[in-house]
Amino acid sequence: MNLDFEAWKQFAIDHWIIIVVAIVAMIVIVKLVKTLTKWVLVAAIVVGLAVYGGYSINDLKEVGSKVSSALLNEAIASMAGEAADAKYTLNEDGTYTVTSNNLTLSGVPNSGEVKVTYRGVTFPAVPLEGAVREFVVQAREASQ
Known part of the structure; x- marks a missing residue:
């Protein structure tokens, strides 16, 4: 306090x-x-x-955003270890879903962002770049 x-x-x-x-x-x-x-x-x-x-409310928001970003960083770090076991699925509506033990990614091809769910916590609109893009590409290549 x-x-x-x-x-x-x-x-x-x-x-x-x-x-x-x-x-x-x-x-x-x-x-x-x-x-x-x-x-x-x-x-x-x-x-x-x-x-x-x-x-203050701003203090609570700041703590919440720090926890959220730390959890997202943990999710991105775990993508490297789970890429080999990930399954890529192309859905009927044109979207795709990548699932692994702790992660679920879903998005629209060429949209530039995905929705990441890590251990039950969903992060909408995560940019599809860096480790996230590599995770999706590796999962897609492994499933073909």
């Missing part, structure tokens, strides 16, 4: 309404609830604000 003062200041500016609602909720809870439960609820609100304020 980022404890930078500028980040918290920006969070307060961007989400002031959430902070106001949280403060009003805490005041109502402290006034109405007379048991230990009120302090648990107040602590939950404070912790919720701290967690929500520490991570």
Whole structure:
């Protein structure tokens, strides 16, 4: 969690309404609830604000894109080892599918991109270049 003062200041500016609602909720809870439960609820609100304020949507998107690109790189790296066992299939609709143990590629001939599925995760529109192109060519040659 980022404890930078500028980040918290920006969070307060961007989400002031959430902070106001949280403060009003805490005041109502402290006034109405007379048991230990009120302090648990107040602590939950404070912790919720701290967690929500520490991570922005952009931070979460950045983490998601890093994980996605790392998984795509892993898929591309595994293509070299699985090219010998890959099966190339030309479908009736003019598309092709290349399947191996962990990978499935599907695309339209001469489109320049393929849809890669690696261990259940699909990456739409991966450029058909480099290792990806070699994988498709090797699979096509092996199946003829």
